Amino acid sequence: MTPASPTPISPGEIPAFALTQRINVPYEYSVHFTQHVFDPRNPLFADTVTGDDGPSPRRILLYLDSGVCAASPALRTGIEDYIHAYADRLELVAPPRVLAGGEQVKNGWRRVQDVMADIGDHKLCRQSYVVAVGGGAVLDMVGFAASLVHRGIRLIRMPTTVLAQNDAGIGVKTGMNEHRQKNFVGTFAPPYAVINDFEFLDLLPQREWVAGISEAFKVALIRDAAFFDFLCKNARKLRRRDAAAMHHLVKHCAQLHLDHIREGGDPFESGSARPLDFGHWSAHKLELMSDYTVGHGQAVAIGIALDTLVAARRHLLQPADVERILLGLQQSGLPTWHYLLDQKDNGGLPAILAGLEEFREHLGGRLSITLPNGIGHRIEVDEMDIEMIAECIDELRSRGTSPDDQAALDLVDFNGPLS
Numbered sequence: 001m002t003p004a005s006p007t008p009i010s011p012g013e014i015p016a017f018a019l020t021q022r023i024n025v026p027y028e029y030s031v032h033f034t035q036h037v038f039d040p041r042n043p044l045f046a047d048t049v050t051g052d053d054g055p056s057p058r059r060i061l062l063y064l065d066s067g068v069c070a071a072s073p074a075l076r077t078g079i080e081d082y083i084h085a086y087a088d089r090l091e092l093v094a095p096p097r098v099l100a101g102g103e104q105v106k107n108g109w110r111r112v113q114d115v116m117a118d119i120g121d122h123k124l125c126r127q128s129y130v131v132a133v134g135g136g137a138v139l140d141m142v143g144f145a146a147s148l149v150h151r152g153i154r155l156i157r158m159p160t161t162v163l164a165q166n167d168a169g170i171g172v173k174t175g176m177n178e179h180r181q182k183n184f185v186g187t188f189a190p191p192y193a194v195i196n197d198f199e200f201l202d203l204l205p206q207r208e209w210v211a212g213i214s215e216a217f218k219v220a221l222i223r224d225a226a227f228f229d230f231l232c233k234n235a236r237k238l239r240r241r242d243a244a245a246m247h248h249l250v251k252h253c254a255q256l257h258l259d260h261i262r263e264g265g266d267p268f269e270s271g272s273a274r275p276l277d278f279g280h281w282s283a284h285k286l287e288l289m290s291d292y293t294v295g296h297g298q299a300v301a302i303g304i305a306l307d308t309l310v311a312a313r314r315h316l317l318q319p320a321d322v323e324r325i326l327l328g329l330q331q332s333g334l335p336t337w338h339y340l341l342d343q344k345d346n347g348g349l350p351a352i353l354a355g356l357e358e359f360r361e362h363l364g365g366r367l368s369i370t371l372p373n374g375i376g377h378r379i380e381v382d383e384m385d386i387e388m389i390a391e392c393i394d395e396l397r398s399r400g401t402s403p404d405d406q407a408a409l410d411l412v413d414f415n416g417p418l419s
């Protein structure tokens with residue numbers, strides 16, 4: 001049977017009608033810097049939670065990163081005492097929950113579902129608060145869960161790592177790892193407020209202390225030459241845990257990061273440019289390839305090193321700039337090499353290149369990679385030469401890290417399993 005042929009219709013007869021909807025939604029949130037946030041003499045947290053004329057006391061469900069709890073065993077009771085001191089304004093609906101910190105907390109849906117169920121069981125409403133205290137991974141996962149329930153419960157982030165205070169905890173994104181990809185699932189969900197307490201940084205193991213320095217190099221290289229000078233000049237001081245230098249780094253990096261989200265014209269990333277992802281196409285892949293034994297900050301340092309060499313070969317950076325960048329990263333205690341960069345795929349190409357392809361897919365088919373264009377400036381490029389990247393990997397390997405530094409930087413593992 002032949003299908004009935006449609007009645008011929010000329011273009012002028014096709015019905016066409018569209019309504020246009022435009023909604024402007026201003027987002028505003030404060031990123032506070034303080035110390036001793038849970039000392040009852042510090043009213044910042046209570047004032048932040050009760051800053052509007054909602055019901056009192058405000059209902060709060062609080063999640064704590066296990067790494068912070070382990071480093072500060074008195075924290076949980078300290079938080080309960082704080083809330084008790086402000087009992088007329090604040091109510092903890094349950095004792096603080098402890099979540100195993102680190103990347104694993106973002107892997108898969110299970111913990112996201114647990115947090116959503118917890119929020120539901122305690123009947124939090126859109127005037128209540130979820131508070132997340134921890135590293136970027138805990139903030140991403142809890143933030144993601146909170147953004148889904150009731151289409152978004154208020155979230156207060158209290159970042160506890162350098163990287164979370166200057167980058168991961170202050171922006172507008174949440175996420176979790178699925179489908180064998182980092183941050184495959186997530187939402188754009190600006191927080192209600194962010195409170196950075198510098199005291200948390202003193203608790204960090206050395207690896208996490210230096211990790212966030214890489215995000216400062218990232219944003220300095222594409223936005224702020226003077227800040228890059230500061231980082232290079234103070235690299236050793238930063239690594240030796242100089243508090244004043246680190247506090248300046250965190251505040252200035254946070255400022256640049258927020259400026260970019262606000263002024264970049266694309267806070268929810270609908271276009272293809274991703275300046276804040278400079279150095280990240282390879283970093284995200286390296287994290288995954290290492291089964292997350294390489295942390296985000298260390299992976300970003302390696303990603304910056306790789307794209308720095310690419311930029312130099314494309315005549316975007318001078319040889320002297322390259323030396324300063326690599327030395328600055330290394331003197332800060334960050335790696336510029338990992339043996340997994342040498343891993344090959346079935347076709348004999350560096351396996352890390354799959355990160356480029358995934359980044360392209362994520363952007364919608366057209367590649368846009370940010371590279372420095374002179375220190376403090378940036379350019380978007382829409383193609384990356386695979387052979388050039390392979391040459392840059394060779395160069396990074398041959399530059400290596402001196403054996404003395406390896407021990408000092410706790411980087412032995414980055415050069416390959418010990419034979």
Ligand SMILES: NC(=O)c1ccc[n+]([C@@H]2O[C@H](COP(=O)([O-])OP(=O)(O)OC[C@H]3O[C@@H](n4cnc5c(N)ncnc54)[C@H](O)[C@@H]3O)[C@@H](O)[C@H]2O)c1
Pocket residue numbers: 065066067068071100101102103106134135136137138140160161162163164167168169171172173174175183200201203204205208211295296297
């Ligand atoms: N949403 C975003 O815009 C964004 C941006 C950048 C990075 N990120 C994400 O952030 C994550 C990395 O965050 P991170 O670098 O904070 O690492 P992390 O969250 O993995 O934490 C690292 C380790 O430090 C521990 N820890 C946290 N605070 C501590 C403290 N004060 N004292 C002792 N131990 C502490 C944790 O338990 C964990 O073991 C990655 O998942 C990355 O994808 C998100």
Ligand SMILES: [Zn+2]
Pocket residue numbers: 167215280296300
């Ligand atoms: Zn990052």
